[in-house]
Amino acid sequence: MNSTTVETNKMHTENGIFYPSNVMLDLKDLKKVYPTPKGDYVVLEDLNLQIMKEEFVTIIGHSGCGKTTMLSMIAGLNPISGGNIAVMGNPVKGPGPDRGVIFQSPSLMPWMSALENVLLGVNQVFPHATKAQRKDIAMYYLHKVGLDGSFNKKATELSxxxxxxxxxxxxxxxxPKVLLLDEPFGMLDSLTRGELQDILIEIWNKEKITAVMITHDVDEAIFLADRVVMMTSGPKAKIGDVLNIDFERPRTRKSVLQHQDYYKYRKHLIDFLEH
Amino acid sequence: MEQEIILQKESDKLSFLKPIASFLKSKFEKAKVLKSLKKTGITLVSILLFLGLWHLGSKALYNKEAAYKIEKALNEQGQEAADAEKACIASGDSSCQPNTLPSPTQVWASFQSLIADHKLINAKKEAFATKMAATNAKLVAQGKDAIVYTGRASFVDTILTSIKTVFAGFLLALLIAVPIGIIIGLSPSLRSAFNWFIQIFKPVSPVVWYLLVFMIVKTLYIGASSDNAFVISFISVGLCAMWATLVNTAMGVSSVDKDYINVAKVLKLGTFQKVFKVILPSSLPLIFTGLRITLSVAWMVLIAIELLAQSPGLGLFVWEEFQNGANDSNSKIIVAMFVIGIIGFLLDRLMLMVQQMVSFNKNEGI
Structure with missing residues (x-):
């Protein structure tokens, strides 16, 4: 199974995409152990994964296989039991704004307005900018996600x-240098989910921030990703298989669905998940 | 032509009324009117039922007490005395009335007499003030204390004293419990250090708190001329009532939604920012729930504490009336009971309003 990962990396080398300096996120022999009264429970073991700059990787696998554990370890919210994680060569020692996280639940501060919620982070990352500049940044991104009229609405007033x-x-x-998305659309209905996928990919096309996204949705995984990483079922989960998605960017949902390889990719992923 | 103009005017008047009419129509739709009428109706019926039962109960008790009195007179002094007693009770003479649960009408009469008494005392106070104005001005000019009215406190004065005491106690509880609650909420080790303290002192009775405060304040006030009853009672009230706020604040601060904490961690907010922008706002609803409980507990224990501390509030009023044993004492006690209940209810509503104002989730906290 490990050889697949290596092969993928080689392939990137052949395409001229892979250089050591091009590695944004490097997970090496990653291990996570939860101590339980009945002995240690090994969630992840020997997990190796390299993610390139400006790459969009989606991760799929069965529930409880440790995807979220892995993501929260990258985010620095969950301590590492073994191996290491490096962002541009620097080992992860805790959470930080170089790794932005979009959580499964929106996790907005309900007592703040939409603008204040965005400003909370912006103020922290750009302490030397003027107040007006920071507000402009926050408003720009709220505009990008289509919330022009809702700057001052309280989070609880939003759907x-x-x-x-x-x-x-x-x-x-x-x-951020890396964007970590933990099933961000898992709680939404399928129409809203599609809308938000479009918004996400539109901003991403512009910003090209390296992204790692966990999803349960095979179509979502294919539509968004350059590579789909499949994880084996736990315990001792690791990378099972990696699938390159060679659709051109920018993509539209229609062009992706009509592409001749789409059902080949889809079958590959579903075959993996069913075995 | 003239006719037409008049008609025009008429319809103008009507059109002026139209919006009001439609407003009233929408406001008082048939279903709504019926519903609110039903609700008020049920409340009114239950109040009448309560008064009726009370009346019957007090009448039964009155008759029993009267029968006992006559029986006693008959056994101890013979038939003549019994007849005299019976006649005395029937005449309504205050010297021989049975002493038992007063009826609603008696309580209402007492309420009116208390108000009349308040007006009387107020008039006396004013008279005193005008009489002493010149003397007091002289005294103040000489650098001495002015002479103040030291007569009996009226019922309304006792209510005001009680409210003053409860707010002072509440403020003290707030100033002690909220900061400590926040600190121990933030630190698990401090929390376990404080835990035994909270668990042991929380269930202590108001009477014991009063005694403890009395021991300390009495010594501190040695030689001081001013009256320390107010100080003792508000400190005792505060100490009794602060626990709900302390526990709720600590719980609110320590149980902030993990998602918010994760966001704060990812954004690397500093400690100050984390506490004031994330932790405190998110625990405000629980803190205010605690404060609401604290205020109602404070009002409840206040009566007992005022009684012990001889602070001239409702508690002392009730106790003195009980000791007094006058003919209308019992009904005055019942008046005080209703006043205590109504003020307690209003205080709770007040806190509920504040609580809903600070709560970000409007459905919370009822």
Whole structure:
């Protein structure tokens, strides 16, 4: 199984995409152990994954396989039990604004307006900018996610989908090196989900921030990603397979669905998940 | 022509009324009117039922007490005395009335007499003030204290004293419990250090708190001329009532939604920012729930504490009336009971309003 990962990397080398300096995120022999009364429970073991600059990677796998654990370890919210994670060669020692996170629930501060929620991060990352400049940044991203009329609405007054839009704006506005998305659209209905995928990919096309996104949705995984990483079921989960998605960017949903390889990719992913 | 103009005017008048009419129509739709009428109706019926039961109950108790009195007179002094007693009770003479639960009408009469008494005392105070104005001005000019009215406090004065005491106690509880709650909420080790303290002192009775405060304040006030009853009672009230706020604040601060904490961590907010922008706002609803409980507990224990501290509030009023044993004492006690209940209810509504104002989730906290 490990050889697949290596092969993928080689392929990138052949395409001239892979250089050591091009690695944004490097997960090496990553291990996560939760101690339980019945002994240690090994969630992840020997997990190796390299993610390139400006790459969009989606991760799929069965529930409880440790995808979220892996993502929260990259975010620095969950301590590493073994191996290491490096962002541009610097080992991860804790959370920080170089890794923006979009959580599954929008996690907005309900007592703040949409603008204040975005500003909370912006103020932190650009302390030397003037107040007006910071406000401009926040408003720019809120505009990008289509929330022009809702700057001053309290988070509780927004629908779930609108709240997640603010979550997206908040994450992009702090200009992270890596964007970590933990099933951000999992709680939304399929129509809203499609809208938000379009918004996400539109901003991403412009900003080209390296993105790692967990999803349960095979179509979402294909539509958004350059590579789909498949994780084996836990315990001791690792990378099972990696699939390159060679659609051109910028993509539209229609062109992706009509592409001759689409059903080949889809079958590959579903075959993996069903075995 | 003239006719037409008049008609025009008429319809103008009507059109002026139209919006009001439609407003009233929308406001008082049939279903709504019926519903609110039903609600008020049920409340009114239950109040009447309550008064009726009370009246019957007090009448039964009155008769029992009267029968006992006559029986006693008969057994101890013979038939003549019993007849005299019976006649005395029937005449309504205050010297021989049975002493028991007063009826609603008696309570209402007492309420009116208390108000009349308040007006009387107020008049006396004013008279005193005008009489002493010149003397007091002289005294103040000489650098001495002015002479103040030291007569009996009226019922309204006792209510005001009680409210003053409860707010002072509430403020003290707030100033002690909220900061400590925040600090121990933030630090798990401090929380466990404080835990035994909270668990042990929380269930202590108001009477014991009063005694403790009395021991300390009495010593501190040695030699001081001013009256320390107010100080003792408000400190005791505060100490009794602060626990709900302390526990709720600590709980609110320590149980902030993990998502918010994660956001704060990812954004690397400093400690100050984290506390004031994330933790405190998110625990405000729980803090105010605690404060609401604190205020109602404060009002409840106040009566007992005023009684002990001889602070001239409602508690002392009730106790003195009980000791007094006058003919209308019992009904005055019942008046005080209603006043205590109504003020407690209003205080709770006040806190509920504040609580809903600070709560970001409007459905919370009822």
């Amino acid at each position: 779930q989908g609108m709240q997640q839009r603010v979550g997206i704006a908040r994450a992009f506005a702090i200009k």
